[in-house]
Amino acid sequence: MRLGTRPSALAMTQARTVAQELERSHGGLRVEIVPISTSGDRHQGIGDLVALGGKGAFAKEIDRALVDGEIDAALHCAKDLPGDVPRPDGVVFGACLEGQDTGDIAVFGADADVRNLADLEAGARVGTSSVRRHAQLVQRFPRLRFEPVRGNVDTRLAKLDRGDFAAVVLARVGLQRLGIERSHERLDIVPAIGAGVLVVERRAGDDAAAEPVGALDHAPTRRRLAAERALLSVLRGHCHTPIAGHARPADDDGLELRAAVFSSDGRRMISASGVAPASRAEELGETVGGELIAKGARELIEEPAASSE
Numbered sequence: 001m002r003l004g005t006r007p008s009a010l011a012m013t014q015a016r017t018v019a020q021e022l023e024r025s026h027g028g029l030r031v032e033i034v035p036i037s038t039s040g041d042r043h044q045g046i047g048d049l050v051a052l053g054g055k056g057a058f059a060k061e062i063d064r065a066l067v068d069g070e071i072d073a074a075l076h077c078a079k080d081l082p083g084d085v086p087r088p089d090g091v092v093f094g095a096c097l098e099g100q101d102t103g104d105i106a107v108f109g110a111d112a113d114v115r116n117l118a119d120l121e122a123g124a125r126v127g128t129s130s131v132r133r134h135a136q137l138v139q140r141f142p143r144l145r146f147e148p149v150r151g152n153v154d155t156r157l158a159k160l161d162r163g164d165f166a167a168v169v170l171a172r173v174g175l176q177r178l179g180i181e182r183s184h185e186r187l188d189i190v191p192a193i194g195a196g197v198l199v200v201e202r203r204a205g206d207d208a209a210a211e212p213v214g215a216l217d218h219a220p221t222r223r224r225l226a227a228e229r230a231l232l233s234v235l236r237g238h239c240h241t242p243i244a245g246h247a248r249p250a251d252d253d254g255l256e257l258r259a260a261v262f263s264s265d266g267r268r269m270i271s272a273s274g275v276a277p278a279s280r281a282e283e284l285g286e287t288v289g290g291e292l293i294a295k296g297a298r299e300l301i302e303e304p305a306a307s308s309e
């Protein structure tokens with residue numbers, strides 16, 4: 001089985017873990033990891049990513065390889081899969097792996113004594129290109145200068161270490177998967193849709209791939225992701241709008257979805273939440289998304305593009 005993924009250190013680490021799990025779950029199966037560079041990997045400038053439109057910049061070339069049969073399965077961070085355009089025809093989520101940490105953290109320079117954003121001096125530069133992180137942090141820390149930082153996790157940490165920033169904001173799970181330990185502060189902000197979830201896509205009707213890939217599926221995570229992505233699709237949300245959403249288990253086999261849409265300066269926030277039986281995850285996402293739109297979210301989503309997740 002050929003498993004395609006991005007060539008970044010994080011993507012390759014994830015792919016090695018998933019390849020091992022596939023081989024373990026299916027005796028005799030050999031998995032070959034195929035790194036595929038995407039337009040998102042090649043265009044590292046902020047303007048470039050806006051020009052690419054966000055619509056699947058980190059998935060497009062991998063999608064094509066899967067549809068064309070060059071690979072049999074594709075590994076993605078659910079967070080990187082666009083929500084404003086459908087997934088390609090003939091491609092299905094073969095497995096949603098068990099969700100891991102969804103949290104965002106601020107990472108500080110290796111020899112800094114500061115361990116909290118609140119303790120940074122006025123005007124200190126904090127790197128994040130995520131409009132969701134920016135919108136939620138800029139109001140809370142008005143003294144700090146939030147500035148875009150693109151590139152993979154390793155590139156962002158290198159920019160921190162050479163002093164370009166006093167802190168960078170990253171996903172905690174990314175560092176965990178890479179085995180990187182750094183002094184950090186956990187941030188109490190609403191997570192990204194799909195945060196901490198890995199998805200293995202395959203071609204619909206590929207029976208050879210369906211069984212080994214399906215063995216990795218975690219049903220509660222699949223339902224959580226279904227609610228979050230139904231919300232994103234109702235909002236036609238893209239990575240240039242600050243949208244946050246997180247579903248988690250509620251009592252009696254239920255699912256609770258909390259979501260918010262922000263203006264890019266973080267001054268306006270529209271939030272909504274709901275609870276439903278887990279079996280109706282998509283309806284829950286549609287209902288909560290509909291509520292956000294009824295409260296005026298569309299106006300915030302149509303705001304001019306800023307940067308990316």
Ligand SMILES: NCc1[nH]cc(CCC(=O)O)c1CC(=O)O
Nearest residue numbers: 077079170171174195196197309
């Ligand atoms: N924006 C890129 C990206 N996409 C997914 C993750 C983290 C891994 C995950 O959520 O599965 C990251 C790194 C980050 O945001 O720091």
